[in-house]
Amino acid sequence: MPVFLPFAGCRTRCLYCASSAQTGLPDAAGGDRGLAAALASLEKALQERKARMAPPVELGFYGGTFTALPDMWTERFLALAAAFRACGTVSAVRCSTRPDAVSLPQLARLKALGLGAVELGVQSFDDEVLARSLRGYAGAVASEACRLVRAAGLELGIQLLPGLPGHSPAMFMDDVRTACSLGPSTMRLYPCVVFRGTGLERLHARGEYVPWSLDTAADACAEALGVTWEHGVRVIRMGIAQEPGLEHQIVAGPYHPAFGSMVRGRALAPLLLRRIAALGCPPRRLMAPQHVRGEFWGYRGECKARYAEAGLTPDAVFWWQAPLFFLQ
Ligand code: SF4
Incomplete structure (x- = not known):
């Protein structure tokens, strides 16, 4: 059950990010009001699930930098989740965050409050690609963050964003191999698309950024999927999740509603063809x-x-x- 907190805890706006547009929700970076509204609506949704004795769900706090929220807010969200865990409505809790917004003491604190998994929006391990996308950290920081998550006893998820400015399919394969070597339990692959209102849209309009084609992205993700299969890493998402109105927010790039299915078909074929040969x-x-x-x-x-x-x-x-x- 995703709980989107668009831009909450984000210090900067990354070049490509349209967290609000992607989720169709208002910007929660403004502070307490947006977060209070998100907390209230989560409580209402969980009460409703409890009342109809719905099966337990895993909660995922996404869309911002969860670990950079003021302590009071991480505590309030996790306390709410814990209360509903106690009565069987919630099964587990995960969040997504930036690699430069985690530390061992703070991850240990969040784990003690009930957090079970952290998905790091690594995007790439390549310093130049990260710099051009205004991520504000280097690849080594991303690798270290992955180690910290595991050292804190939390399940590690890695999100990669192939096709950022300066990124090639070969570099993406390096990223996938590096990611797999860091021992994640899960990965998500989100090929880069150009959203309205982003810095990337301005680069694209000036002809300074050309997104990958759908074929390039699907072939690259299919090759990546083969590597994750070899390492036993579960890829839990490929391509942007469909939200109402999403297509109107996309200016260009390899978006397809059946992207994951397309990739899985392309990933399986070479494996079987090798066996047939x-x-x-x-x-x-x-x-x-x-x-x-x-x-x-x-x-x-x-x-x-x-x-x-x-x-x-x-x-x-x-x-x-x-x-x-x-x-x-
Ligand atoms: S840190 Fe994540 S949510 Fe925040 S602006 Fe960057 S990509 Fe968007």
Whole structure:
């Protein structure tokens, strides 16, 4: 259950960020009023879930710099979550924040208040890319922040933002490998899009920034997904979540409502094609897990031709409940 606190705790505005536009919620950076309203609306939503005995939910405080909020506010949000955890309405609590807004004592304090996971908006580990996006920290700070989260006994999530100014698919792959080496439990990949009203929009209008194409972003994320699979890291989001009116806020860039599904289809194909090639003959039969059925042939069947070239056609593919592929 996301609890968006747009820009709350943010000291600066990053070049690309449109936290309010993305969530459709007012800016909460203004201070106590916005935060009090968010707290009240969270309490109401949790009361309502409790009343109808809804299944427990994990709360996620997103959209700002949660760990940079005044202590009073982190305490109030986490105390509310703890109260509803005690009665089974809330199962766990996570937040997102900036890599330069965490310290070991403060993470330990938040953990003692019930926080279970921290997602760091790393975006990239490349110093030049970070500087051009006005992030205000270097890659080494991001790596250290990842270590601090784990040292505090919290679950680590890493968010990457491929396609920022000066970023290439090869640099993104370096970022993904670095991220995986830091032991995250989860990752999110948000290819950079140009939002209205951002510094990036002004660069784009002047011709000084060209976003990645949808194909470039999908191929890069598919390759990245293969790496995360090898490391056992769960990618819990690819592409920006659809919110009402979101498309009107996007000026340019690789946005697609089915981005994650498109990427998963493209990530799976090379893995299976390698296995098919290793057979040394066209496959007679592939048993595939039922849960990949919707994405197996790729978005709108875009991977079908590649499978057909390798001799795998739909009549040779069968679905089963086992979480394994079986090829013969
Ligand atoms: S720190 Fe995060 S939420 Fe705040 S302005 Fe930068 S990208 Fe947006």
